[in-house]
Amino acid sequence: MPEFTPRFTIDDIAVFPPPGYNLPSRFGFSLDGTRLMFLAGEGDDPTLKLHIWDAASGSPIAVIGAPAGGTREEDLTLEEELRRQRERNLSVGITRYSRAEASDRLLVPVGNALYVVDPGTTDLRLVTDRSGQPTLIDPKLSADGNWIAFVQDAEVYVVAAEGGEPQQITSAARGTGKTNGLAEYIAQEEMGRYDGYWWSPDSLQIAYTEVDETHIPVYRIMHQGKDELGDTAQEDHRYPLAGTANAIVRLGVLSREGGDPTWMDLDYGQEMYLARVFWWPDASLGAQVMDRAQSFIDLLRFDAATGQRSLVLHEEADTWVNLRRRHFMPLEQGGFLWASERDGFNHLYLYGPDGDLVRQLTRGEWVVDDILAVNEEAQAVFFSGNREHPTQAHVYSVGFDGEEITRLSPAGGTHAASIAPTFDRYVLIRSGLGAPPSATLHSMTERKTISIHQPTDPRLEPFDLQPPELxxxxxxxxxxxxxxxxxxxxxxxxxxxxxxxxxxxxxxxxxxxxxxxxxxxxxxxxxxxxxxxxxxxxxxxxxxxxxxxxxxxxxxxxxxxxxxxxxxxxxxxxxxxxxxxxxxxxxxxxxxxxxxxxxxxxxxxxxxxxxxxxxxxxxxxxxxxxxxxxxxxxxxxxxxxxxxxxxxxxxxxxxxxxxxxxxxxxxxxxxxxxxxxxxxxxxxxxxxxxxxxxxxxxxxxxxxxxxxxxxxxxxxxxx
Known part of the structure; x- marks a missing residue:
C-alpha cells in the first residue's frame, strides 16, 4: 500500500470540539428583539461565555464570563455528570442560560450558585450560593422573572430573584428513594424530557413530578479505577430492564409558597409514560402521555385546581409514536399545532379551539423536523424539515391556510434557526459537506444580513478535510x-x-x-x-x-x-x-x-x-x-x-x-x-x-x- 502522511495526528482527533465547531450556541433574543444572546468562547479559548449583542447593528454589548471559570469536567458532581451524559454535553464555562418567558431577566447557573443578569444591565448578580450543599439541579425563572425554582436533594425550592433564603416547597421525597421535580432516567434518556417541574404562566404555581423508583432493582456500578473503597467507589442506579417495572410517576400542582399539592388524574388502568408537560395559555395544565407500547399518544388538559382531565386529541400509530423536541405548539388565540406521521410522513396539522382539525398545513414524501415558532398575528408557522432532500435540513414558513411553503434558508446543506419573539429577525445556522458551520442574523423585513460567526478555526486549512461523496x-x-x-x-x-x-x-x-x-x-x-x-x-x-x-x-x-x-x-x-x-x-x-x-x-x-x-x-x-x-x-x-x-x-x-x-x-x-x-x-x-x-x-x-x-x-x- 502506498504511503501517505495524514495532515493531522491521532491526538488531534481527540480534541473537542472538532475543527470548525467552535460555533456559538443557545441563541436567544430579548422580548423586544433588540438584543441577541448566545454562548461562545473567545479566540482559541473554548470556555463558553455569555455574549450580548445589539440585534439591529450586530455590535457587541457585553461578554460575560463565569466566576472561577464556570463548569469544568473535573468539578462535576455525580448528579451533574449524569445529567450532562443525558444531554450529551461536553461544554465548559457558562454552559446554559435562560430568559424569563415574560421578562428580559436572564438566569445564569454556575455550579451550585445562581446568578442573574437584570433587564438593561450586563453584570452578573449573585442570587444564592449553595456551595457545600447537595447538587443544585435544573434552575428556572418564573414567567415574570421574579422567582427562581430549582431542585436540591430530591425536593423543589423557590427563591426570589432579588435574593433571600430559598424555601423548600415540596416534601415527602427526601430520604425515601423518591424524587420531586426531577425527570426520571427513562424520561431523560429515551423521551427527551429533561424537566421535572414547570412554572405556571402567572408565576403563582408549579407543576411537578413525583417519581418513585424504589420497586426497581438496584444496578450497582463499581468504580474499579479509584484508589479508595467504600461508598464513594460505587453508585447505584434504578434501571428498568425490558419487560420489567417502570418508575411510578405522579403529576401534581402546588403554590410557589408550598402547601398540599393537587394530583392530576393520570390513571389509565395501565402503565403509561408521561412524555411532555406544559401549561395551556388559559392556565390549565397540559400533558402528553403514551401507553407503554408507545402505540398511541394522548394530548390532555387538566383542571389544575381539581386534577380532573379531559382528552383533547388521541393519536395512534401502527409502528410506534415518535416523540420530537417540538411537535406541538399551543396557540394564544386557542387551538394548537400538532405534528403527526398519520399519512406516513411527519407533517403539520392545525387544530381549532374546540379541538377539531382545521386543516393539514404540510404534505408530501418528506418530513417536518420541528416547529420553531408561530406568529399568530400573521398566521404563519416557522418550521424545519427536509422537503428538498432527505440528507438536507432547511428552515421554512407556511401560513395557517397551508397554501404556500416558503424556504428561508439557501439551497443545499443543513440549517437551523432561532427566531425573535417579534418575528422580525432570526439567526440562521448553516453548514454543508464543504462548509463549516456559520451563523448569520437576518431581517424578515429588509434584505439585511449580519455575520455572527464565520469559520475561523485555525485547524481547517492545515487539516484540509475532504468532503465525502454522497x-x-x-x-x-x-x-x-x-x-x-x-x-x-x-x-x-x-x-x-x-x-x-x-x-x-x-x-x-x-x-x-x-x-x-x-x-x-x-x-x-x-x-x-x-x-x-x-x-x-x-x-x-x-x-x-x-x-x-x-x-x-x-x-x-x-x-x-x-x-x-x-x-x-x-x-x-x-x-x-x-x-x-x-x-x-x-x-x-x-x-x-x-x-x-x-x-x-x-x-x-x-x-x-x-x-x-x-x-x-x-x-x-x-x-x-x-x-x-x-x-x-x-x-x-x-x-x-x-x-x-x-x-x-x-x-x-x-x-x-x-x-x-x-x-x-x-x-x-x-x-x-x-x-x-x-x-x-x-x-x-x-x-x-x-x-x-x-x-x-x-x-x-x-x-x-x-x-x-x-x-x-x-x-x-x-x-
Missing part, C-alpha cells in the same frame, strides 16, 4: 438508501480499496447528511488518509425517511439493518471500489451491536470489527427504548432471540476488538461481560479495551486518544 443505492427490496464514501487520496489509485464501514444502524440518528458534521469526523478522515475507503450507509430504520422506512425494523432489530449494510458493501464491490477480502466494520452503542451482528451474520463479507459499548442482549436494555421497537421479551420472544448477539457468538468470525467504559450507566458493561463469557464458551478470539473511569462515551481527552489509537491500530494490523 451516493444513492438500491437494496435487495428496491428501497433507495443514502450513503457517504470517504475515498482515499489519489496516491492510492482508483481501487479496489480495503473498506471500513462506519455504522450506527439503529432508529433515531441519521448518519448521512449534507453537513459539516459528516465531513469533520476526524477518525474517518484519518482512516481515509491511510488508504481505507470509509463507508457510511443509512439503512432502513434510520430517521427522516418516513414511517414505513423507519418501521421496517419493528419487532426484528438486528435483521433488516444488517441486510442493508451487506447490500451497501456488495454495491461498493460491484462499483470496483471495495476489495471483497478486506472489509471491516466499526460502530458505537447501537453501532457496536451492528458491528457484532455483521461479524456473526455476514462473516463471509466482514473480516474485522470494532464494537464500542455494544448492546448484546436486548432484554438487558431499558424498557422505553427497547419496547418501542421490539415489544417486551414476553410478547416477542422470537424477535429477542433473533436479535441476541450472545446466541450468535459461535458464528462470529474474523478479528474483533470490543471497547467499553466500565461506568457506562446507559449500556451497562454487563453487556460486554456477558459477551466475553459467550465468546469464551465458543472458543473465539477477541481483543478487549476497557476504560475504568468512563461512561457511555469517553470524555477525558487522554482516554479518547487511547481509544482512537487502538481502533486505528487494530484496523492497520488486521485489515
Amino acid at each position: 451516493v444513492e443505492l438500491t437494496n435487495r427490496d428496491g428501497t433507495t438508501l443514502h450513503g457517504a464514501i470517504y475515498r482515499p487520496p489519489a496516491d492510492f489509485g482508483d481501487g479496489p480499496f480495503p473498506v471500513i464501514v462506519h455504522v450506527y444502524g439503529g432508529p433515531g440518528p441519521q448518519m448521512v447528511t449534507d453537513s459539516w458534521r459528516t465531513t469533520a469526523n476526524l477518525q474517518l478522515q484519518y482512516l481515509r488518509s491511510l488508504g481505507y475507503l470509509v463507508f457510511r450507509l443509512d439503512n432502513r430504520g434510520s430517521a427522516r425517511r418516513g414511517r414505513a422506512f423507519e418501521g421496517a425494523l419493528k419487532q426484528r432489530m438486528g435483521t433488516v439493518e444488517v441486510d442493508d449494510q451487506v447490500d451497501g458493501v456488495r454495491w461498493l464491490i460491484k462499483q470496483g471500489l471495495a476489495d471483497p477480502e478486506r472489509i471491516g466494520v466499526t460502530g458505537w452503542s447501537y453501532g457496536g451491536y451492528m458491528a457484532l451482528m455483521c461479524l456473526a451474520k455476514a462473516s463471509d463479507l466482514f473480516k474485522v470489527g470494532v464494537a464500542g459499548a455494544p448492546v448484546t442482549d436486548w432484554s438487558g436494555y431499558d424498557t422505553c427504548y427497547t419496547e418501542r421497537y421490539m415489544g417486551t421479551p414476553q410478547e416477542n420472544p422470537d424477535g429477542y432471540t433473533a436479535g441476541n448477539v450472545l446466541d450468535l457468538a459461535d458464528q462470529i468470525s474474523g478479528d474483533l476488538l470490543i471497547v467499553h467504559g466500565m461506568l457506562d450507566e446507559n449500556v451497562h458493561f454487563r453487556h460486554t461481560a456477558r459477551l466475553i463469557n459467550a465468546l469464551n464458551r465458543a472458543r473465539k478470539r477477541y481483543d478487549l479495551l476497557i476504560f475504568p473511569d468512563e461512561r457511555h462515551m469517553p470524555r477525558r481527552e487522554y482516554d479518547r486518544v487511547t481509544l482512537h489509537e487502538r481502533i486505528i491500530g487494530f484496523f492497520q494490523d488486521h485489515l
Whole structure:
C-alpha cells in the first residue's frame, strides 16, 4: 500500500470540539428583539461565555464570563455528570442560560450558585450560593422573572430573584428513594424530557413530578479505577430492564409558597409514560402521555385546581409514536399545532379551539423536523424539515391556510434557526459537506444580513478535510438508501480499496447528511488518509425517511439493518471500489451491536470489527427504548432471540476488538461481560479495551486518544 502522511495526528482527533465547531450556541433574543444572546468562547479559548449583542447593528454589548471559570469536567458532581451524559454535553464555562418567558431577566447557573443578569444591565448578580450543599439541579425563572425554582436533594425550592433564603416547597421525597421535580432516567434518556417541574404562566404555581423508583432493582456500578473503597467507589442506579417495572410517576400542582399539592388524574388502568408537560395559555395544565407500547399518544388538559382531565386529541400509530423536541405548539388565540406521521410522513396539522382539525398545513414524501415558532398575528408557522432532500435540513414558513411553503434558508446543506419573539429577525445556522458551520442574523423585513460567526478555526486549512461523496443505492427490496464514501487520496489509485464501514444502524440518528458534521469526523478522515475507503450507509430504520422506512425494523432489530449494510458493501464491490477480502466494520452503542451482528451474520463479507459499548442482549436494555421497537421479551420472544448477539457468538468470525467504559450507566458493561463469557464458551478470539473511569462515551481527552489509537491500530494490523 502506498504511503501517505495524514495532515493531522491521532491526538488531534481527540480534541473537542472538532475543527470548525467552535460555533456559538443557545441563541436567544430579548422580548423586544433588540438584543441577541448566545454562548461562545473567545479566540482559541473554548470556555463558553455569555455574549450580548445589539440585534439591529450586530455590535457587541457585553461578554460575560463565569466566576472561577464556570463548569469544568473535573468539578462535576455525580448528579451533574449524569445529567450532562443525558444531554450529551461536553461544554465548559457558562454552559446554559435562560430568559424569563415574560421578562428580559436572564438566569445564569454556575455550579451550585445562581446568578442573574437584570433587564438593561450586563453584570452578573449573585442570587444564592449553595456551595457545600447537595447538587443544585435544573434552575428556572418564573414567567415574570421574579422567582427562581430549582431542585436540591430530591425536593423543589423557590427563591426570589432579588435574593433571600430559598424555601423548600415540596416534601415527602427526601430520604425515601423518591424524587420531586426531577425527570426520571427513562424520561431523560429515551423521551427527551429533561424537566421535572414547570412554572405556571402567572408565576403563582408549579407543576411537578413525583417519581418513585424504589420497586426497581438496584444496578450497582463499581468504580474499579479509584484508589479508595467504600461508598464513594460505587453508585447505584434504578434501571428498568425490558419487560420489567417502570418508575411510578405522579403529576401534581402546588403554590410557589408550598402547601398540599393537587394530583392530576393520570390513571389509565395501565402503565403509561408521561412524555411532555406544559401549561395551556388559559392556565390549565397540559400533558402528553403514551401507553407503554408507545402505540398511541394522548394530548390532555387538566383542571389544575381539581386534577380532573379531559382528552383533547388521541393519536395512534401502527409502528410506534415518535416523540420530537417540538411537535406541538399551543396557540394564544386557542387551538394548537400538532405534528403527526398519520399519512406516513411527519407533517403539520392545525387544530381549532374546540379541538377539531382545521386543516393539514404540510404534505408530501418528506418530513417536518420541528416547529420553531408561530406568529399568530400573521398566521404563519416557522418550521424545519427536509422537503428538498432527505440528507438536507432547511428552515421554512407556511401560513395557517397551508397554501404556500416558503424556504428561508439557501439551497443545499443543513440549517437551523432561532427566531425573535417579534418575528422580525432570526439567526440562521448553516453548514454543508464543504462548509463549516456559520451563523448569520437576518431581517424578515429588509434584505439585511449580519455575520455572527464565520469559520475561523485555525485547524481547517492545515487539516484540509475532504468532503465525502454522497451516493444513492438500491437494496435487495428496491428501497433507495443514502450513503457517504470517504475515498482515499489519489496516491492510492482508483481501487479496489480495503473498506471500513462506519455504522450506527439503529432508529433515531441519521448518519448521512449534507453537513459539516459528516465531513469533520476526524477518525474517518484519518482512516481515509491511510488508504481505507470509509463507508457510511443509512439503512432502513434510520430517521427522516418516513414511517414505513423507519418501521421496517419493528419487532426484528438486528435483521433488516444488517441486510442493508451487506447490500451497501456488495454495491461498493460491484462499483470496483471495495476489495471483497478486506472489509471491516466499526460502530458505537447501537453501532457496536451492528458491528457484532455483521461479524456473526455476514462473516463471509466482514473480516474485522470494532464494537464500542455494544448492546448484546436486548432484554438487558431499558424498557422505553427497547419496547418501542421490539415489544417486551414476553410478547416477542422470537424477535429477542433473533436479535441476541450472545446466541450468535459461535458464528462470529474474523478479528474483533470490543471497547467499553466500565461506568457506562446507559449500556451497562454487563453487556460486554456477558459477551466475553459467550465468546469464551465458543472458543473465539477477541481483543478487549476497557476504560475504568468512563461512561457511555469517553470524555477525558487522554482516554479518547487511547481509544482512537487502538481502533486505528487494530484496523492497520488486521485489515
